[in-house]
Amino acid sequence: MTLNNMIWNKDFECMSEEEIKKLQLERLKQTVKRAYEKVPYYKKKFDEIGLKPEDIQTLDDIKNIPFTSKADLREVYPFGMFASPLSEIVEIHMSSGTTGKPVVAGYTRNDIEVWSEVMARCLTMAGATKDDIVQNCYGYGLFTGGFGVHYGAQKIGAMVVPASAGNTRRQIEIMRDFGTTILTCTPSYALYMAEVAYEMGVEPTTLKLKAGCFGAEMWTEQMRREIEKRFNLIALNIYGLTEIIGPGVAHECIEKKGLHVFEDHFFVEIIDPDTGDPLPEGNRGELVFTTLTREGMPMLRFRTKDITSLKRDKCSCGRTFARIERIRGRTDDMIKVRGVMIFPYQIERTILEVQGVEPHYQIIITRPQHLDELEVMVEMSKETFSDEVKHIENLRKKLEKRIEETIGIRVKVTLVEPKSLPRSEGKAKRVIDKRSLVD
Amino acid sequence: MKIKQISIFLENKRGRLYEALKALAEEGINIRALSIADTSEFGILRLIVTDPEKTKEILEKNEFTVKLTNVVAIAVKDKPGGLAEALKYLYDANINIEYIYAFVEKSGEKAVVVLRTENLDKTISILQEKGVTILNWDHVLAL
Numbered sequence: 169m170t171l172n173n174m175i176w177n178k179d180f181e182c183m184s185e186e187e188i189k190k191l192q193l194e195r196l197k198q199t200v201k202r203a204y205e206k207v208p209y210y211k212k213k214f215d216e217i218g219l220k221p222e223d224i225q226t227l228d229d230i231k232n233i234p235f236t237s238k239a240d241l242r243e244v245y246p247f248g249m250f251a252s253p254l255s256e257i258v259e260i261h262m263s264s265g266t267t268g269k270p271v272v273a274g275y276t277r278n279d280i281e282v283w284s285e286v287m288a289r290c291l292t293m294a295g296a297t298k299d300d301i302v303q304n305c306y307g308y309g310l311f312t313g314g315f316g317v318h319y320g321a322q323k324i325g326a327m328v329v330p331a332s333a334g335n336t337r338r339q340i341e342i343m344r345d346f347g348t349t350i351l352t353c354t355p356s357y358a359l360y361m362a363e364v365a366y367e368m369g370v371e372p373t374t375l376k377l378k379a380g381c382f383g384a385e386m387w388t389e390q391m392r393r394e395i396e397k398r399f400n401l402i403a404l405n406i407y408g409l410t411e412i413i414g415p416g417v418a419h420e421c422i423e424k425k426g427l428h429v430f431e432d433h434f435f436v437e438i439i440d441p442d443t444g445d446p447l448p449e450g451n452r453g454e455l456v457f458t459t460l461t462r463e464g465m466p467m468l469r470f471r472t473k474d475i476t477s478l479k480r481d482k483c484s485c486g487r488t489f490a491r492i493e494r495i496r497g498r499t500d501d502m503i504k505v506r507g508v509m510i511f512p513y514q515i516e517r518t519i520l521e522v523q524g525v526e527p528h529y530q531i532i533i534t535r536p537q538h539l540d541e542l543e544v545m546v547e548m549s550k551e552t553f554s555d556e557v558k559h560i561e562n563l564r565k566k567l568e569k570r571i572e573e574t575i576g577i578r579v580k581v582t583l584v585e586p587k588s589l590p591r592s593e594g595k596a597k598r599v600i601d602k603r604s605l606v607d
Numbered sequence: 608m609k610i611k612q613i614s615i616f617l618e619n620k621r622g623r624l625y626e627a628l629k630a631l632a633e634e635g636i637n638i639r640a641l642s643i644a645d646t647s648e649f650g651i652l653r654l655i656v657t658d659p660e661k662t663k664e665i666l667e668k669n670e671f672t673v674k675l676t677n678v679v680a681i682a683v684k685d686k687p688g689g690l691a692e693a694l695k696y697l698y699d700a701n702i703n704i705e706y707i708y709a710f711v712e713k714s715g716e717k718a719v720v721v722l723r724t725e726n727l728d729k730t731i732s733i734l735q736e737k738g739v740t741i742l743n744w745d746h747v748l749a750l
């Protein structure tokens with residue numbers, strides 16, 4: 169399957185770097201002023217450090233603005249971050265509150281217009297035109313996914329099927345009977361739908377799908393290949409978050425070399441999650457966004473907790489907006505060992521590849537002298553246990569080698585007996601950090 | 608001619624060997640031969656028992672990783688050079704021995720040795736050809 173390279177709004181998406189920066193600065197100043205004047209939360213934060221909106225004179229000055237965290241947003245629940253009176257707010261969305269209070273996002277009519285615009289850009293990257301049928305399986309409701317895609321598809325003039333999530337057999341029937349050309353859902357739901365299609369005797373590759381925008385959860389290149397193969401479509405990565413606008417903050421073009429951030433609406437930074445310092449281009453760190461046009465809820469330097477890197481080199485699609493690589497993990501799950509960021513899931517995947525079974529493991533970090541040491545305890549599986557010492561030794565060495573190749577740090581692997589690592593309800597404690605906090 | 612051996616993965620942790628043997632003793636499993644291979648990291652306990660299937664079940668119930676493997680038991684003269692003679696046949700045939708250990712009980716005047724090689728079928732045929740006594744399961748149980 170191939171797609172034509174189409175651009176929804178060349179005037180903005182292909183702006184020169186100079187033009188983008190000029191526009192960003194203008195909009196940043198407006199946003200900061202609006203936030204300071206209309207949102208007591210920001211005023212208090214600025215006043216505490218003696219910062220005035222007029223102090224922001226260059227894009228670089230943004231680093232003087234304090235960060236906003238999800239916890240800050242929860243504190244002002246429900247409407248404390250709104251910069252518009254409730255009479256101007258036309259729509260509300262809410263992020264799921266799995267931990268603590270949810271975050272409420274308010275949109276003015278103009279915010280909805282911006283959201284439709286950026287989502288139209290995303291869907292156009294996936295080849296959507298007014299002739300297409302977009303089957304939108306993101307949930308409609310407080311979650312932003314459903315409505316965001318819906319607005320974008322309507323802006324383009326495509327026929328949108330508001331299928332929402334669930335009732336999978338009916339989804340397949342609709343796809344087959346309507347001739348859906350573009351699918352939008354989470355990548356894991358796409359794979360599930362392929363399975364259900366088989367069960368129903370529908371060969372997914374015979375459907376008319378040409379592309380899909382997949383996101384709202386972390387996924388891998390491997391999953392992308394799988395989805396593309398199963399449905400014979402082009403699978404593209406979509407990124408967004410309720411605090412900023414919802415889906416439509418960034419999207420992959422057909423080059424699949426990262427997700428273009430719509431920089432005329434969102435200012436992007438990558439920071440060191442520990443120090444908060446901005447990182448040079450190409451380095452992995454925490455993704456931070458500042459909205460540039462949001463009226464209802466301007467967001468200054470929002471820490472997403474998502475880990476990625478930023479690239480500004482020219483993309484062959486013609487767009488000039490910077491690209492983020494696919495999300496690599498969450499700062500919550502990240503551990504820093506010898507200054508290198510590593511994620512337990514990287515180690516988990518490697519063990520799974522070597523052992524062939526879902527691993528039980530634990531990562532132990534110590535600092536015996538001045539250097540961090542990493543030990544990975546892996547429970548021996550029935551499947552890989554051999555009666556011979558040399559086979560077990562080989563398994564251990566193979567694990568050490570493969571983990572080192574994946575994370576770039578030498579590790580010691582210890583094989584332990586099954587069920588000997590502690591289990592707790594739900595999530596197992598995967599990382600034990602025994603380093604003392606003082607150096 | 609092959610007999611079943613139980614192999615158990617042991618962490619090098621205090622008390623694990625005892626726990627394994629205790630679990631078997633409580634269920635009345637009789638151990639006829641035993642060996643431990645260990646490294647600084649882990650150990651493998653190898654057992655010849657009267658009821659391998661039941662032993663496996665008991666150990667797995669106690670969260671041990673267990674495997675049933677085939678080995679060969681041979682009877683050699685209980686005097687200097689008795690075992691060496693048998694091993695020479697294998698050496699001459701280019702068969703590598705992975706491990707070897709002895710039974711506590713004797714078979715008449717002969718010592719019984721457990722062998723695991725890279726090729727058990729070939730091992731059996733060569734030793735039979737050379738007249739080495741290979742014990743079958745009934746012989747082992749009768750020891």
Ligand SMILES: [Zn+2]
Pocket residue numbers: 421422423428483484485486487
């Ligand atoms: Zn591009």
